[in-house]
Amino acid sequence: MATDLLSNTFAALADPTRRAILSRLAAGEASVTELAEPFDMTLPAVSKHLKVLERAGLIARGREAQWRPCRLQAAPLKDVDEWVERYRRFWEESFDRLDEYLTQLQEEEKKNDAAE
Amino acid sequence: MATDLLSNTFAALADPTRRAILSRLAAGEASVTELAEPFDMTLPAVSKHLKVLERAGLIARGREAQWRPCRLQAAPLKDVDEWVERYRRFWEESFDRLDEYLTQLQEEEKKNDAAE
Numbered sequence: 225m226a227t228d229l230l231s232n233t234f235a236a237l238a239d240p241t242r243r244a245i246l247s248r249l250a251a252g253e254a255s256v257t258e259l260a261e262p263f264d265m266t267l268p269a270v271s272k273h274l275k276v277l278e279r280a281g282l283i284a285r286g287r288e289a290q291w292r293p294c295r296l297q298a299a300p301l302k303d304v305d306e307w308v309e310r311y312r313r314f315w316e317e318s319f320d321r322l323d324e325y326l327t328q329l330q331e332e333e334k335k336n337d338a339a340e
Numbered sequence: 341m342a343t344d345l346l347s348n349t350f351a352a353l354a355d356p357t358r359r360a361i362l363s364r365l366a367a368g369e370a371s372v373t374e375l376a377e378p379f380d381m382t383l384p385a386v387s388k389h390l391k392v393l394e395r396a397g398l399i400a401r402g403r404e405a406q407w408r409p410c411r412l413q414a415a416p417l418k419d420v421d422e423w424v425e426r427y428r429r430f431w432e433e434s435f436d437r438l439d440e441y442l443t444q445l446q447e448e449e450k451k452n453d454a455a456e
Contacts, residue, residue, distance in 0.1 A: 234353040235350070237350040243346070250427065296430055301424050305425070305431075307359070308420050308421045308424065310363075314412055315415055
């Protein structure tokens with residue numbers, strides 16, 4: 225099992241339901257019941273996802289005994305952003321190459337049209 | 341098991357060795373043997389990590405039978421970047437609040453010093 229913080233963050237994000245929970249919490253804090261509603265999931269299933277998010281520091285939960293609202297904590301996402309930024313030039317390059325290729329295709333088509 | 345692309349990408353990134361392999365490939369393509377060297381890992385262990393990265397579309401491998409160089413493919417990282425960008429305001433806000441808190445602490449210290 226990976227134990228470094230960034231690995232924990234990535235592992236917590238590797239699930240569409242957990243990302244949907246974060247997206248919901250971006251709109252404001254919510255209780256477990258409120259979070260469970262849109263997902264058609266049991267409360268224990270949602271609680272399990274919340275524990276993963278909490279361990280990764282992506283959410284925090286209130287201390288009130290009955291209603292323990294969850295709220296987003298975005299600090300680990302800053303680390304994800306900083307990590308991925310190092311690779312920006314690579315995806316920008318690959319899209320530049322795709323652009324070049326498409327421009328080349330269009331020019332060849334124009335030449336073919338002119339030759340016809 | 342998560343099967344959506346973004347979940348696959350996050351799962352592939354949730355391992356420090358796999359992130360180190362991507363970091364190495366950012367410097368240029370490399371063979372499995374070259375990738376295995378700095379990690380003190382067996383070739384089968386490295387191959388297993390490479391398969392995870394390849395399935396996530398984060399690397400591509402050459403077709404040469406003997407030397408199948410690996411190279412970085414950054415397109416899935418663009419999706420990670422786009423996903424995480426939606427949360428930028430949250431970590432920027434939390435750092436703003438920390439800034440405010442530190443400024444407040446300093447002002448209180450100044451007041452205390454002046455009062456002494």
